[in-house]
Amino acid sequence: MADDPDVAAWRGLLVAHSRLVPAAEAELRAAGQISLSWYDVLLELNAAPGRRLRMSELGERVVLSRTRVSRVVDELAAAGLAERQPDETDGRSSFAVLTPDGRDALRRAWPVYRAAIRKQLSRLTPDQCRELATLLGLAAGADHAAPPRIAAR
């Protein structure tokens, strides 16, 4: 009843996520580093041209909802790791910009995060990781890319 390939893969996804992600999160916390959500946002900002991104762009790239992004940026701003910058050409829009402190935090967190990832995936060889990444990327692929709210448009 429940051992079709799809179902097995599905349960694997659920179980792996529920075990690995909290474990990694706990390691970051234990090391006194920033949370995964913060990290994700800072990372995208750092990778963006000018180290800044509009809120909506940020929301699309990060694993968080737009709502959550707005609040995380608030928190980051309060912590001095990012700041809001109004878009002068579009009054509705505003940017989140990475501050130097934000880059520092990112740099400090990276080795810890990296180590946590390695540890969580230590049962897999690099080749298996590559394979896994490919399959997951494929599964989450293109047309799923942005059905954020409604199925049809």
Added chain:
Amino acid sequence: MADDPDVAAWRGLLVAHSRLVPAAEAELRAAGQISLSWYDVLLELNAAPGRRLRMSELGERVVLSRTRVSRVVDELAAAGLAERQPDETDGRSSFAVLTPDGRDALRRAWPVYRAAIRKQLSRLTPDQCRELATLLGLAAGADHAAPPRIAAR
């Protein structure tokens, strides 16, 4: 900086989970079926001998925390899909038992859930699903099996 196999697999896991799982959940909801949490619990109960399980056993098998299990069973009981049964040989312990209505709900939800899973994983061939299941199972494997609270024992 971020294209090591581990990291790619990690981000794949995060992204795939954040896209696929809410989508499936939404499909269940749209079809007027029970939630994923409820489904998981009912499924384990159904598979258990006597269609009943101690709360702690349930907590280990399901993707939910023990705390959450306790509350989900409350909800299921309120909905008539399960009931609590005191363990007569151990006054501390109690069972959650599947009711006939619970089995019905499970049977009704299964085709929908199944279809949702298929749809979410439709970009993968059966072989790829098998491969994915293997890798995820391996990654979440044995020694991660139960570090629920404390690392060392």
Added chain:
DNA sequence: ATACTATAGGTGCTCGCGCACGCACACAAG
């Protein structure tokens, strides 16, 4: 210029979730 629609973003509220704690009971030792 005016009015209408679409889009970017923020916020109140609710709900899901788990930790920390407390209670009841089992079990072992004296």
Added chain:
DNA sequence: CTTGTGTGCGTGCGCGAGCACCTATAGTAT
């Protein structure tokens, strides 16, 4: 029988997450 320790569960509380709603501005047609 009494006392101490470990274990199974339930629950108060706080936190994170998202939906619905609202405001402000841009873009467009008349």
